[in-house]
Amino acid sequence: MLRAVDTVRDVATGTLIFLIVGAIGVAVLVLALLGGELLHFGQPDFDGPVSTETVAGFAGAFGFGGAIVNELLGARTPGMVALAVAGGVLAAVPTAWVASRLGRAARDMPTDPTPTRAHLVGALGLVVTPVPADGYGEVRVRVAGTPVKFNARADRPIPAGAQIFVVEALSDTSVHVETY
Structure with missing residues (x-):
């Protein structure tokens, strides 16, 4: 009986870690969308190779996707946890790509000039x-x-x-x- 309780605790701990990673991704996305122009972290004129929206989309989808796969598999072994990580990556890559494209489209959107x-x-x-x-x-x-x-x-x-x-x-x- 003690073994079943340990397994439930392991699954819950793995899922909790994935959920925390997903929540951090969502928090970074909210910060990027609402406060990106107001709060510059680091050098404000530096655009790195990957946008903040891309990182946030990847982290959010990785965390939540990993949590879903972890719960579905009932990850009891390191191999199952590795499959949960793979499931998280499988969800995160297309989400990061879409976030990158949407962020670029929003930044590069043509607008009318300010009337003078x-x-x-x-x-x-x-x-x-x-x-x-x-x-x-x-x-x-x-x-x-x-x-x-x-x-x-x-x-x-x-x-x-x-x-x-x-x-x-x-x-x-x-x-x-x-x-x-």
Whole structure:
């Protein structure tokens, strides 16, 4: 009877070790995804040969895959533990590859450039507050798909509700407009 209890304890210990490795992998992945840009460990400009996401994916899948195989086999001998390790590696390699590809795709994703004052020229909009000939009014212009209000000057008065286009960006918050 004592032998059966020792076997259960051995299986539970092996599984526990695999589960701890898997949990460490998940914790590293969470740190990489949520705090990767905020908390640079080591040299921030150094990209090693393997990304943090790849290591985390490998460790997580290895730990959880090894725990599953260990429980299914009831690993009693070093050979069975070696099979559990092999099962963990079998789960970890494709997971690490997928994590590497997804991480690279996210880092290399093309994005639109940040809009600047130069992007305002030619933009269409609407007068919100009448634009007098000798002062400023307000216009609403779409910048990168988002409606933004600007102070506006014009060569002649423009009433509220008139459609306009931007002739020049005078500053980051004001534009020179004409009717459309």
